[in-house]
Amino acid sequence: MAAFGSFALLIGLALAAYNLFAGGIALRMLAVGGTYRVVPDRLAETARRAGIAGFAAVTAAAFALVWSVFHNDFSIEYIVEHSNRALPAAYKFAALWSGQEGSLILWAWLLAGYGFVLRLTHKSDVKLHAYAGTILAGVQVFFLLLLNFATHPFAGVRGGIVPEDGNGLNPLLQYPEMVIHPPMLYLGYVGFTVPFAFALGALMMRYPGEKWIHITRRWTMMTWMFLTIGIFLGMHWAYAVLGWGGYWGWDPVENASLMPWLTGTAFLHSVMMQEKRGMMKQWNVWLIFATFMLSILGTLLTRAGLVSSVHAFAESSIGGWFVSFLVIVMSVCLFTFILQKDHLKSEHRVESLVSRESSFLFNNLVLLAACFTILWGTLFPVLSEYVEGTKTTLSGAYYSHIAVPIGIFLLLLTGVGPLLAWRASSFKSLRRNFILPGIAFAVTAIVCLVAGLKPWKDEGVFYSLMTFSLAAAVATAIGSEFLRGTGVIHRQTGKNPLASVVLLVRRSTRRYGGYIVHFGLVIIFIGFAGYAFNRSTEQAMAAGDTMHIGPYTLVNLGNTQESNANYDSEFSQLDVYENGKKVLDQPMSPEKRVYAVNGQPQTMVANHSTMRWDLYLVYEGRSSVNGLPIIKAFLNPLVMWIWVGLAVVVVGTLVALTPSLSPARSAATVAVAKHGPMAGQPAPAGVSMSTAGGGD
Amino acid sequence: MVAAIVCFSLAATDSAGRFNDLGHQMMCTCGCSQVLLECNHVGCPVSGGMRQELSDAIAGGMNDSLVLQSFVQKYGAVVLAAPTTQGFDLVAWIMPFAVAAVALVGTILLVRNWAKHTQVPATAGKSVSPAQAKADEEMRLRIRRETELE
Numbered sequence: 001m002a003a004f005g006s007f008a009l010l011i012g013l014a015l016a017a018y019n020l021f022a023g024g025i026a027l028r029m030l031a032v033g034g035t036y037r038v039v040p041d042r043l044a045e046t047a048r049r050a051g052i053a054g055f056a057a058v059t060a061a062a063f064a065l066v067w068s069v070f071h072n073d074f075s076i077e078y079i080v081e082h083s084n085r086a087l088p089a090a091y092k093f094a095a096l097w098s099g100q101e102g103s104l105i106l107w108a109w110l111l112a113g114y115g116f117v118l119r120l121t122h123k124s125d126v127k128l129h130a131y132a133g134t135i136l137a138g139v140q141v142f143f144l145l146l147l148n149f150a151t152h153p154f155a156g157v158r159g160g161i162v163p164e165d166g167n168g169l170n171p172l173l174q175y176p177e178m179v180i181h182p183p184m185l186y187l188g189y190v191g192f193t194v195p196f197a198f199a200l201g202a203l204m205m206r207y208p209g210e211k212w213i214h215i216t217r218r219w220t221m222m223t224w225m226f227l228t229i230g231i232f233l234g235m236h237w238a239y240a241v242l243g244w245g246g247y248w249g250w251d252p253v254e255n256a257s258l259m260p261w262l263t264g265t266a267f268l269h270s271v272m273m274q275e276k277r278g279m280m281k282q283w284n285v286w287l288i289f290a291t292f293m294l295s296i297l298g299t300l301l302t303r304a305g306l307v308s309s310v311h312a313f314a315e316s317s318i319g320g321w322f323v324s325f326l327v328i329v330m331s332v333c334l335f336t337f338i339l340q341k342d343h344l345k346s347e348h349r350v351e352s353l354v355s356r357e358s359s360f361l362f363n364n365l366v367l368l369a370a371c372f373t374i375l376w377g378t379l380f381p382v383l384s385e386y387v388e389g390t391k392t393t394l395s396g397a398y399y400s401h402i403a404v405p406i407g408i409f410l411l412l413l414t415g416v417g418p419l420l421a422w423r424a425s426s427f428k429s430l431r432r433n434f435i436l437p438g439i440a441f442a443v444t445a446i447v448c449l450v451a452g453l454k455p456w457k458d459e460g461v462f463y464s465l466m467t468f469s470l471a472a473a474v475a476t477a478i479g480s481e482f483l484r485g486t487g488v489i490h491r492q493t494g495k496n497p498l499a500s501v502v503l504l505v506r507r508s509t510r511r512y513g514g515y516i517v518h519f520g521l522v523i524i525f526i527g528f529a530g531y532a533f534n535r536s537t538e539q540a541m542a543a544g545d546t547m548h549i550g551p552y553t554l555v556n557l558g559n560t561q562e563s564n565a566n567y568d569s570e571f572s573q574l575d576v577y578e579n580g581k582k583v584l585d586q587p588m589s590p591e592k593r594v595y596a597v598n599g600q601p602q603t604m605v606a607n608h609s610t611m612r613w614d615l616y617l618v619y620e621g622r623s624s625v626n627g628l629p630i631i632k633a634f635l636n637p638l639v640m641w642i643w644v645g646l647a648v649v650v651v652g653t654l655v656a657l658t659p660s661l662s663p664a665r666s667a668a669t670v671a672v673a674k675h676g677p678m679a680g681q682p683a684p685a686g687v688s689m690s691t692a693g694g695g696d
Numbered sequence: 697m698v699a700a701i702v703c704f705s706l707a708a709t710d711s712a713g714r715f716n717d718l719g720h721q722m723m724c725t726c727g728c729s730q731v732l733l734e735c736n737h738v739g740c741p742v743s744g745g746m747r748q749e750l751s752d753a754i755a756g757g758m759n760d761s762l763v764l765q766s767f768v769q770k771y772g773a774v775v776l777a778a779p780t781t782q783g784f785d786l787v788a789w790i791m792p793f794a795v796a797a798v799a800l801v802g803t804i805l806l807v808r809n810w811a812k813h814t815q816v817p818a819t820a821g822k823s824v825s826p827a828q829a830k831a832d833e834e835m836r837l838r839i840r841r842e843t844e845l846e
Binding site: 244245246249349350351352353358361362365368369372373376377380384387388390391392393394395396397398401402406624 | 720721723730731734735744772773774775776777778779783784785788789791792793795796799800803804807808810811813
């Protein structure tokens with residue numbers, strides 16, 4: 001199977017190279033014009049088909065690796081390093097992306113998959129798709145070159161002697177989320193290649209109008225959603241597995257995933273200005289270029305050993321390849337931009353500081369400031385080592401001073417932006433739109449102060465107070481938009497409030513989907529704000545000992561050791577009481593495992609999660625003084641809100657991806673409404689009459 | 697309301713506040729790249745001793761600055777979880793704010809410049825009655841509301 005996989009990779013490379021060169025030549029011939037011995041359209045079609053066949057080849061290679069893992073083919077070095085016979089089946093599958101070579105195959109396969117879909121849907125605009133497909137093939141050539149010549153996944157075992165068993169999968173990766181977190185993250189990383197390819201292709205061919213944005217909007221949003229889910233699954237994994245009581249450590253690997261997310265988010269907002277008013281064309285092109293390059297840079301950071309990371313699982317010496325690729329991508333982007341710059345002239349300009357356009361501008365500014373801060377913080381240790389000879393450490397303490405204020409400002413803009421009108425907002429409309437959110441802000445801040453928060457004593461508490469107050473303001477702003485629209489629909493159609501909300505959202509899925517996403521972000525920020533109130537305690541506990549944290553009393557029922565073929569484990573069982581009353585039917589069981597195959601330990605956290613807080617227990621090991629298990633207990637407020645917020649963000653994105661009611665159906669609804677009791681009344685924002693549904 | 701839940705649910709102070717604060721300003725030096733009080737890997741040869749040193753230093757009456765200095769002397773600058781505010785380290789703090797400030801001022805100036813040079817509407821200069829102006833404004837607002845799809 002190793003030979004089959006290697007052959008499939010080579011075929012994949014040949015097909016991608018053909019797609020790139022034949023596609024490039026055909027597009028050049030079409031651009032220059034004239035008659036040739038080969039018909040350019042036919043040549044372009046062969047390139048497209050090569051791209052489709054390339055998907056089959058890379059799929060075959062990925063299949064060969066998975067097959068080898070499941071059949072314990074220890075003649076392959078990668079399988080020896082990342083699997084063993086006792087590894088459960090789900091984790092054998094996860095072994096595909098647990099190492100450098102496998103994760104690069106996953107990258108190439110996802111890219112081929114995206115390309116496959118793109119090439120099959122080429123009829124919506126053959127020429128633009130041909131450009132995008134050729135650029136995609138260029139990226140694919142890079143990854144397949146890497147796989148074939150720099151980091152071969154089917155390389156034979158070192159020394160040539162096939163071992164009886166493998167070294168097993170990193171225990172930290174033996175967790176259910178690890179089966180879905182990396183693919184989601186990669187779907188996001190890789191997915192941004194598609195809008196990048198369309199943007200670059202549209203620029204190369206001087207594509208008229210903004211249709212390319214329309215074509216790529218769903219790609220971009222899907223990709224953004226996958227990256228968001230991937231990042232949050234990673235947070236949840238870190239929270240549940242690393243056992244330090246937090247979900248985000250500002251590790252370079254985490255930062256690497258956040259940077260393209262920030263620029264991608266900026267692009268999603270900024271591109272609306274281009275779509276609606278023909279503005280910010282140069283800016284948008286560079287935003288998507290930057291997003292793609294940051295995806296590659298993130299991969300470089302986490303694989304080249306450039307920065308140290310708690311969980312850089314796949315360090316290697318392929319940094320030079322990535323640097324070269326980045327230089328090539330940058331050069332192509334810059335060259336194309338300089339050549340076609342005149343094609344990107346804005347049709348309009350921002351007319352007022354207080355307008356929707358300028359709020360998008362500031363939103364972009366804040367997102368890019370956050371991105372720069374994270375990039376700066378990630379690279380500063382390297383820089384300080386170069387300048388001073390010592391590596392300066394930048395942990396959460398640094399980011400909480402810099403990134404948290406930026407995040408809070410972003411939350412403010414999340415609420416402010418949608419309340420402003422396009423072009424310019426009058427004072428009257430500002431007063432009308434901001435009065436309720438302003439009251440919500442003030443009331444929440446007062447409630448927090450009355451309840452005992454002392455923002456002047458602790459920076460974290462100050463940020464939390466600001467977050468709670470802003471969250472209330474933004475939620476009020478979003479809620480009032482829904483209420484206003486629902487009220488009008490209800491009066492127009494007589495539908496009940498729930499049906500009115502559904503109709504309102506269906507009429508403009510982008511707008512209200514966006515509001516739902518913003519509401520999800522509000523919930524997530526509330527969850528983040530709880531971090532300032534985290535507390536913890538630890539204690540060596542014999543059977544019958546008790547420990548107190550917050551309102552809870554933990555009673556240790558006993559400490560147990562168990563073994564199976566995969567690992568040895570030690571765990572304690574603790575009953576949880578609140579005000580003398582047992583909270584859980586089953587005891588909580590924090591556990592420490594030591595894996596048989598490589599002797600590596602892993603923490604299995606016991607977590608009782610509620611909307612109020614998480615009671616999070618860690619089995620830290622045995623005390624060196626008395627040999628008793630040390631149990632560390634954390635009380636982490638509002639963590640559940642983060643995961644709930646993610647679910648809301650995903651729902652909002654899916655709503656925004658759904659087509660709005662067609663103009664014909666919308667018109668039919670309006671026709672009914674025109675004879676209704678509210679005929680002739682002005683519609684609120686988002687309840688437009690003849691234009692509703694035209695948002696997609 | 698969420699704020700209220702949190703406020704009523706939590707006590708504001710922590711008895712081991714200084715230990716907690718200082719422990720979060722330092723890194724474990726075993727190579728795990730984790731904050732000292734968050735290093736939890738089994739059998740860490742360093743963090744236990746460092747925590748004990750921190751406890752001893754606080755119990756010995758050293759102020760926060762002295763505690764940090766003593767750790768830097770012993771373990772090097774790498775023990776600090778965040779850069780100092782001296783020398784090249786200061787750049788780490790200044791740069792993000794400087795870039796954000798320049799970008800913010802630049803954007804404001806750019807937008808003001810654009811706004812200044814935006815074409816004056818054709819009706820400008822004509823005298824309009826207050827009632828007509830009010831009607832125009834309301835119509836403009838309505839058009840904006842009904843034509844904005846996002």
